[in-house]
Amino acid sequence: MKNRFRNIFLFFGIASVIVMLCTFDVSYHEIYLNLQRAGYYLPLIFILWLFIYIINTASWWIIIRSGGPINSLRFSKLFKYTISGFAINYVTPVGLMGGEPYRIMELTPYVGVERATSSVVLYVMMHIFSHFIFWLSAVGIYVFIHPIGWEIGIVLAVITALCLLLISVFIKGYRHGMVVACLNIGGHIPFLKKFAIKFAEKNKQKLQSIDQQISLLHSQKKRTFYTSLLLEYIARIVGCLEIWLILNVLTTNVNFMDCVLVVAFSSLLANILFFLPMQLGGREGGFALAVAGLSLSGAFGVYAALITRVRELFWIVVGLVLVKFGNKKK
Numbered sequence: 154m155k156n157r158f159r160n161i162f163l164f165f166g167i168a169s170v171i172v173m174l175c176t177f178d179v180s181y182h183e184i185y186l187n188l189q190r191a192g193y194y195l196p197l198i199f200i201l202w203l204f205i206y207i208i209n210t211a212s213w214w215i216i217i218r219s220g221g222p223i224n225s226l227r228f229s230k231l232f233k234y235t236i237s238g239f240a241i242n243y244v245t246p247v248g249l250m251g252g253e254p255y256r257i258m259e260l261t262p263y264v265g266v267e268r269a270t271s272s273v274v275l276y277v278m279m280h281i282f283s284h285f286i287f288w289l290s291a292v293g294i295y296v297f298i299h300p301i302g303w304e305i306g307i308v309l310a311v312i313t314a315l316c317l318l319l320i321s322v323f324i325k326g327y328r329h330g331m332v333v334a335c336l337n338i339g340g341h342i343p344f345l346k347k348f349a350i351k352f353a354e355k356n357k358q359k360l361q362s363i364d365q366q367i368s369l370l371h372s373q374k375k376r377t378f379y380t381s382l383l384l385e386y387i388a389r390i391v392g393c394l395e396i397w398l399i400l401n402v403l404t405t406n407v408n409f410m411d412c413v414l415v416v417a418f419s420s421l422l423a424n425i426l427f428f429l430p431m432q433l434g435g436r437e438g439g440f441a442l443a444v445a446g447l448s449l450s451g452a453f454g455v456y457a458a459l460i461t462r463v464r465e466l467f468w469i470v471v472g473l474v475l476v477k478f479g480n481k482k483k
Contacts, residue, residue, distance in 0.1 A: 191460055194398045198464050201395055205388050206468075210235040212384035213276040217264065219370060219377040220272060226263040233475045234259050240472020243465055253277060255476070267359055271366035274332060276381075278367075282323050283385035284424070285316045291417030292316075294410055312421065327371035327378075330364020392416060395464070399457045415457070 188195060210232045217223055217231070238252030245251030253273050260269035292309050295301075301309070370378050396412040 188460075188463065191399070191402055194402055195460065195463070198395050198398055198460065199467055201391070201398070202464060202468060205392055206236050206239070207232065208384050208388040208391065209239075209280075212279060212381045212388070213272070215377055215384075216275050216279070216370065216381050217260075217268070217272045219374050220264065220268050220366060222264075224263050226260075236468065237472040237476045240469045241476075243469050267362050268366065270332075271363045274363065275367055275370055278323060278326065279381050279385050282320070283382060283389055284420070285320050285323070286382075286386055287389045288312060288417050288421055289316045291414050295414055298410055326367070328368055330361075330367045332360050332363050332367070389416075395461065396457055399460050403456060419458075 191198075210228065213235060214228055214231055217226070234256050238256045241252035241255050256273045257266070257269045260272065263269075264272070292313050295305075295309060299305075390413070393409065393413045393416045396415050397407070397409055400407045400412065400415075
């Protein structure tokens with residue numbers, strides 16, 4: 154990737170971080186006191202996410218390797234692109250897709266633009282697909298360990314129906330490709346349709362080739378497909394340890410399964426508010442509602458959301474630094 158593009162990603166990321174720091178809902182003194190309260194749990198959370206990003210990288214790595222030679226691409230280099238890509242996604246409003254162009258541009262010199270695009274699209278689909286399975290798992294856990302009234306029953310039924318619908322859409326996308334279909338949808342959206350139609354016509358063969366590579370993974374390389382999906386799902390389960398560590402600072406009356414429910418339902422609400430950078434406000438509200446729903450103090454959810462924000466900011470800064478450093482001229 155040319156340095157001017159890296160500078161654009163870096164500038165946008167730094168500007169977004171500054172805005173986030175200036176719009177915290179609590180005072181910096183209160184943040185400092187809460188970080189002191191977290192103690193040694195905070196660096197443990199940072200390290201935990203190091204391992205989560207390694208799992209994410211492994212999921213993407215096996216997708217890329219399944220497509221053929223990878224030249225001089227190393228796992229460590231892909232790890233760097235993974236962290237930086239997620240960092241850019243965190244600070245990108247409307248769809249959280251800013252990191253994907255960055256990943257494609259960085260990966261293109263190693264495997265070509267078509268394979269780079271198909272692998273990134275496949276990984277994003279796998280990342281999102283694991284969300285739906287995770288939310289379905291949370292519904293099953295809730296039904297198994299908590300009593301259900303009719304109000305909660307309706308909510309869980311709606312979540313289940315929504316997840317099953319989205320899973321069926323994604324399975325269809327895996328079978329027939331997703332890129333051309335998305336551009337066809339874009340061709341019916343005001344202000345976007347002219348660009349989508351023009352782009353689809355200009356790159357018709359390349360887009361069809363990308364879709365063929367996407368469908369190939371599901372139809373002929375099922376072991377790779379399910380291994381990648383399993384790794385993404387494991388990453389989500391491991392991520393629940395973060396909430397377990399945070400809540401254990403405040404109380405011992407919480408188990409890991411409750412933490413899975415907190416993460417699942419808070420992430421569901423945060424993804425509904427996808428148009429906000431870092432889902433500002435949605436994440437905090439989601440944590441507060443999820444924790445309150447488990448008969449814990451809503452203040453626990455606010456505290457958990459705050460520590461999570463600090464962790465996100467830490468890894469955003471790391472990712473943005475990696476955008477600029479560790480790049481070799483090819």
